[in-house]
Amino acid sequence: xxxxxxxxxxxxxxxxxxxxxxxxxxxxxxxxxxxxxxxxxxxxxxxxxxxxxxxxxxxxxxxxxxxxxxxxxxxxxxxxxxxxxxxxxxxxxxxxxxxxxxxxxxxxxxxxxxxxxxxxxxxxxxxxxxxxxxxxxxxxxxxxxxxxxxxxxxxxxxxxxxxxxxxxxxxxxxxxxxxxxxxxxxxxxxxxxxxxxxxxxxxxxxxxxxxxxxxxxxxxxxxxxxxxxxxxxxxxxxxxxxxxxxxxxxxxxxxxxxxxxxxxxxxxxxxxxxxxxxxxxxxxxxxxxxxxxxxxxxxxxxxxxxxxxxxxxxxxx
Amino acid sequence: xxxxxxxxxxxxxxxxxxxxxxxxxxxxxxxxxxxxxxxxxxxxxxxxxxxxxxxxxxxxxxxxxxxxxxxxxxxxxxxxxxxxxxxxxxxxxxxxxxxxxxxxxxxxxxxxxxxxxxxxxxxxxxxxxxxxxxxxxxxxxxxxxxxxxxxxxxxxxxxxxxxxxxxxxxxxxxxxxxxxxxxxxxxxxxxxxxxxxxxxxxxxxxxxxxxxxxxxxxxxxxxxxxxxxxxxxxxxxxxxxxxxxxxxxxxxxxxxxxxxxxxxxxxxxxxxxxxxxxxxxxxxxxxxxxxxxxxxxxxxxxxxxxxxxxxxxxxxx
Numbered sequence: 001x002x003x004x005x006x007x008x009x010x011x012x013x014x015x016x017x018x019x020x021x022x023x024x025x026x027x028x029x030x031x032x033x034x035x036x037x038x039x040x041x042x043x044x045x046x047x048x049x050x051x052x053x054x055x056x057x058x059x060x061x062x063x064x065x066x067x068x069x070x071x072x073x074x075x076x077x078x079x080x081x082x083x084x085x086x087x088x089x090x091x092x093x094x095x096x097x098x099x100x101x102x103x104x105x106x107x108x109x110x111x112x113x114x115x116x117x118x119x120x121x122x123x124x125x126x127x128x129x130x131x132x133x134x135x136x137x138x139x140x141x142x143x144x145x146x147x148x149x150x151x152x153x154x155x156x157x158x159x160x161x162x163x164x165x166x167x168x169x170x171x172x173x174x175x176x177x178x179x180x181x182x183x184x185x186x187x188x189x190x191x192x193x194x195x196x197x198x199x200x201x202x203x204x205x206x207x208x209x210x211x212x213x214x215x216x217x218x219x220x221x222x223x224x225x226x227x228x229x230x231x232x233x234x235x236x237x238x239x240x241x242x243x244x245x246x247x248x249x250x251x252x253x254x255x256x257x258x259x260x261x262x263x264x265x266x267x268x269x270x271x272x273x274x275x276x277x278x279x280x281x282x283x284x285x286x287x288x289x290x291x292x293x294x295x296x297x298x299x300x301x302x303x304x305x306x307x308x309x310x311x312x313x314x315x316x317x
Numbered sequence: 318x319x320x321x322x323x324x325x326x327x328x329x330x331x332x333x334x335x336x337x338x339x340x341x342x343x344x345x346x347x348x349x350x351x352x353x354x355x356x357x358x359x360x361x362x363x364x365x366x367x368x369x370x371x372x373x374x375x376x377x378x379x380x381x382x383x384x385x386x387x388x389x390x391x392x393x394x395x396x397x398x399x400x401x402x403x404x405x406x407x408x409x410x411x412x413x414x415x416x417x418x419x420x421x422x423x424x425x426x427x428x429x430x431x432x433x434x435x436x437x438x439x440x441x442x443x444x445x446x447x448x449x450x451x452x453x454x455x456x457x458x459x460x461x462x463x464x465x466x467x468x469x470x471x472x473x474x475x476x477x478x479x480x481x482x483x484x485x486x487x488x489x490x491x492x493x494x495x496x497x498x499x500x501x502x503x504x505x506x507x508x509x510x511x512x513x514x515x516x517x518x519x520x521x522x523x524x525x526x527x528x529x530x531x532x533x534x535x536x537x538x539x540x541x542x543x544x545x546x547x548x549x550x551x552x553x554x555x556x557x558x559x560x561x562x563x564x565x566x567x568x569x570x571x572x573x574x575x576x577x578x579x580x581x582x583x584x585x586x587x588x589x590x591x592x593x594x595x596x597x598x599x600x601x602x603x604x605x606x607x608x609x610x611x612x613x614x615x616x617x618x619x620x621x622x623x624x625x626x627x628x629x630x631x632x633x634x
Contacts, residue, residue: 002632121602122535140457141469149536152458152469154490154499155599159535162603173471178503182471184628185498218439218476219466227564247544249566282472285438286479305633311501312629315319316622 001305002180005167006190009133010092010113011066013037014301016180017136017169019194020070020094021144021279022046023268026204027055029197031062032293037301041094045072046265049080056088066091068113073098086110094192097145100130108133117171117192119147120156121163128164135164136192139172143195143281146223146230154186161187175283177303181311195281196300201292206271209278212236216284225259228252234278238263318622319497322484323507326450327409327430328383330354331618333497334453334486336511337387337411338461338596339363340585343521344372346514348379349610354618358411362389363582366397373405383408385430390415403427411509414462417447425450434488434509436464437473438480445481452481453509456489460512460598463540463547471503478504492600494620498628512598513617518609523588526595529553533601542576545569551595555580 006015016038019025022045030040040063042055052069059067069090071081074097082103085093093107096117107114108131115134116127124135137160139153140146151159153172161168170183171192183191198205199213212234222235224242233239238259245258267276291299323332333355336342339362347357357380359372369386376384386407388398391414399420402410410424413434424431425448432451433444441452454477456470457463468476470489478485487500488509500508515522516530529551539552541559550556555576562575584593608616 004632120535139469139471140467141472150457150540151536151599152456152471152490154456154470154496155458155602158493158495158600159602173469176475178475179471181502181628182499184632185502185624186495218437219468223467247566249564282468283475285472285476307502308629308633311498312625312633315321315501316625316629 002184002301004184004189006134006169009167010039012039014297015169015190016297016300017041017068017094017190017192018197019043019144019171019192020045021194021198023265024198024203024205025070027058027062029200029202029204029293030067031059032200032202033197033297034059034065034067035063036294036297037065038297039092040067042067042069044069044077044081045075047077047081049077049084052081052084053088056084056090068092068094070094070096071103072096073100073102078103082106085112094136095132100127100132104130104132115169118160120149120151121159124160124164124168128166132166134167134169134189135160136169136171137188138192141232141282142172143198143221143232143284144279146232148226148230150230153183157183157186157188172281173283175286177300177305177307179283180300180304181307195284196287196296197293198280199284199287199290200296201290205268208271208273209268210290212273212278213280213284214287214289216280218285220284221280221282225255228256231277231279232281234273234280234284236278237274238277319501319618321501321506323451323486326484327356329356331614332486332507333614333617334358334385334411334507334509335514336360336461336488336509337362338511338515340582341515341520341522342387344375344379346517346519346521346610347384348376349517349519350514350614351376351382351384352380353611353614354382355614356409357384359384359386361386361394361398362392364394364398366394366401369398369401370405373401373407385409385411387411387413388420389413390417390419395420399423402429411453412449417444417449421447421449432486435477437466437468438476441477441481441485445483449483451484451486451506452477453486453488454505455509458549458599459489460515460538460549460601461596463549465543465547467547470500474500474503474505489598490600492603494617494622494624496600497617497621498624512601513604513613514610515597516601516604516607517613518607522585525588525590526585527607529590529595530597530601531604531606533597535602537601538597538599542572545573548594548596549598551590551597551601553595554591555594
């Protein structure tokens with residue numbers, strides 16, 4: 001059932017990967033997703049080099065299933081993170097935000113499966129040429145850092161599938177079994193899910209961060225930083241203030257100074273949900289309660305199975 | 318095959334509706350879509366009241382299948398268009414850009430099926446309360462006028478499906494059979510397709526407009542007017558100039574004066590593809606050639622059938 005090429009590639013029961021969300025995707029969440037049959041990712045983007053080894057060890061204590069690490073390539077700490085992943089022997093590394101050529105050969109030489117996150121068909125081709133094993137095509141609806149391209153999952157996934165010969169993982173806008181079947185219909189061989197797992201029991205997000213995600217309905221998320229680095233998050237006092245500066249014609253330098261440092265950790269770690277950045281995808285509108293990861297995965301898979309079964313029976317029988 | 322509630326509601330062979338695109342969705346295109354088994358729409362948004370009756374008559378000459386008209390409610394000519402639709406007896410009216418309460422009772426009293434286009438779950442609830450027969454949930458990837466909400470098809474459709482008890486038509490980001498199956502997987506009972514039909518032989522768009530759509534790859538479309546009325550179109554000299562003004566902090570009044578009137582017709586009718594607005598969805602990246610509507614519909618349906626069949630066999634057998 002749902003044994004796709006991504007399952008074969010990564011040794012998974014289900015083609016479900018959790019996002020490597022900064023501050024949120026720590027060992028407890030990654031282990032829970034892997035243990036439930038998916039691939040849990042640690043988010044190294046918010047970790048210092050001395051933190052990642054312990055987090056990897058902790059995942060291994062909690063589960064003997066495959067797991068991975070997300071490493072933003074442009075992060076100055078990325079080289080040390082890559083060395084840690086090789087030394088510790090993780091199963092997979094997802095790279096993002098940077099050139100996929102930089103670490104792919106070393107990771108693959110170490111027997112680690114590599115997939116790269118892209119926001120456009122053109123960057124998918126570049127990543128495939130760099131030798132990655134799979135592509136995560138992430139749409140504009142996704143929470144957190146976003147491509148300038150703003151291509152949505154629905155428009156992006158089939159274009160990436162047509163552009164490359166390796167498996168594609170759909171990311172952005174998926175929080176239930178309907179989204180999984182839709183992603184597979186678009187030609188993806190798996191899904192990467194962030195927001196739904198950030199709103200889980202095992203997520204490391206501050207309780208107020210999680211509660212804030214549950215309040216998102218309808219138009220709850222917005223994008224700030226369109227001119228220097230778009231990010232999607234819950235609309236709050238901070239995003240309103242940033243939009244006001246943007247609309248007044250503030251320069252990029254002025255905007256960066258206005259925003260300052262540490263806004264993500266203020267929300268995710270300290271629970272400052274008005275003055276911090278509450279990274280969150282549009283699909284949060286579907287999420288009604290916090291649940292344990294195992295329950296989330298089981299429900300998704302059951303819904304995907306019933307959904308596909310019904311779709312087939314109604315339309316082709 | 319693909320006999321959904323939208324087919325039952327509108328008397329269609331396939332649950333495929335063409336967008337009521339201004340300047341482009343004229344009688345030849347609408348009739349071709351209806352004749353191919355879908356529901357062709359005339360775009361009354363760019364028609365004067367004395368033009369619509371002849372266009373309706375022309376569709377009836379070309380096909381005896383059901384067809385419809387899109388009427389933007391906020392258009393000052395909408396009341397006359399509604400009267401024309403009632404007098405001429407069209408099968409369906411899609412309303413958009415305005416309050417669905419305004420014309421729904423009169424149209425339904427005349428035996429016309431009504432569906433309303435919405436960009437958010439909240440507006441879907443309002444439209445359902447107004448008594449429409451179906452909701453078209455249109456995502457941010459769609460060409461032309463867009464909601465301020467920026468909710469993408471992948472995130473929007475399941476939320477709208479959960480919010481209302483009437484059939485939902487997915488719009489935005491759909492140009493082939495994969496998109497159709499994905500939309501149905503998300504819970505939609507049909508699709509509305511604009512861009513793919515704008516790039517057809519029967520589309521009324523200027524030849525240079527159609528050729529421009531085919532050049533869209535990757536990041537080819539952009540959104541302008543985020544602060545007063547977002548529209549998605551092909552990136553060109555005009556959109557670059559508008560973005561420059563927006564980033565400089567121009568007021569809404571200044572922006573409207575800068576853009577002026579008639580940009581859509583300059584592109585669609587006169588073929589001014591650099592100085593006019595080339596409305597176009599993100600999914601244009603999938604479109605490689607202009608084709609007759611019948612071929613487009615047949616290919617989509619065949620691909621949807623094969624796609625769903627394969628999805629079922631691979632994942633549940």
